[in-house]
Amino acid sequence: MLEYKADFIIEYNEIQKGNLKRNDVDWSQSKIIFVSPSFTDFQKQSSNFKDLAIELWEIKQFENEIVVINPIKNLNQHQV
Structure with missing residues (x-):
């Protein structure tokens, strides 16, 4: 997940019908x-x-x- 942040965000947005951006996520808490x-x-x-x-x-x-x-x-x- 940490190596493919953009893919993770795209998958999340498609499933949740959202508009999450990479900077919206605190990746250190993964x-x-x-x-x-x-x-x-x-x-x-x-x-x-x-x-x-x-x-x-x-x-x-x-x-x-x-x-x-x-x-x-x-x-x-x-x-x-």
């Missing part, structure tokens, strides 16, 4: 979010790279349309 019912230990460890903005979220669906979404804690993040 991150990758993976959502899955489960992750392997390898996937969890891969999200711990210091300079990569990656988040893992587990999602589970239960009876009666109950959905639970839990973040997988990054080991490099400091707990507050």
Whole structure:
């Protein structure tokens, strides 16, 4: 996405019927979010790279349309 900002903006504008410009986006806040019912230990460890903005979220669906979404804690993040 960061290497193809113009393509990203075009795609966004076509889908959203908008008029977003490259300078309207704070690209420093970009991150990758993976959502899955489960992750392997390898996937969890891969999200711990210091300079990569990656988040893992587990999602589970239960009876009666109950959905639970839990973040997988990054080991490099400091707990507050």
